[in-house]
Amino acid sequence: MRKAELAQAIASRTGLSRKQAMEVVTAFTDQVAQAMAKGQNVRLPGFGAFSVRERSARTGRDPRTGAELRIAASRTVGFKAGKRLRDTFSCERG
Known part of the structure; x- marks a missing residue:
């Protein structure tokens, strides 16, 4: 699954527009990358x-x-x- 496909799946499940879902996916990946660049671990329970x-x-x-x-x-x-x-x-x- 690519980023655009993930955004589409999130959009259809949440009722967000495809553009809003893409912004959510981008914000998530950016935040994980920034935290890791600072040496922080990122834990998502269950995932x-x-x-x-x-x-x-x-x-x-x-x-x-x-x-x-x-x-x-x-x-x-x-x-x-x-x-x-x-x-x-x-x-x-x-």
Whole structure:
């Protein structure tokens, strides 16, 4: 599902216009991104949690030459599904 499709689904479910629903989706994604940029985790009970994960510096290899290279420490985004979301998938399989 793409952003426009998500906005359309929200619009049809809530009675908002498609434009208003798109603004809601955009505001949500912007707020999550801003919080994570500040190092904050975002928890949505039942859905899941977005977290900032720290990757330590490490040594890697150039696949072409085999030479060792230093990979700098970095931050990345993680997501862990909540129980309700996980249960949705387990029901579909069985």
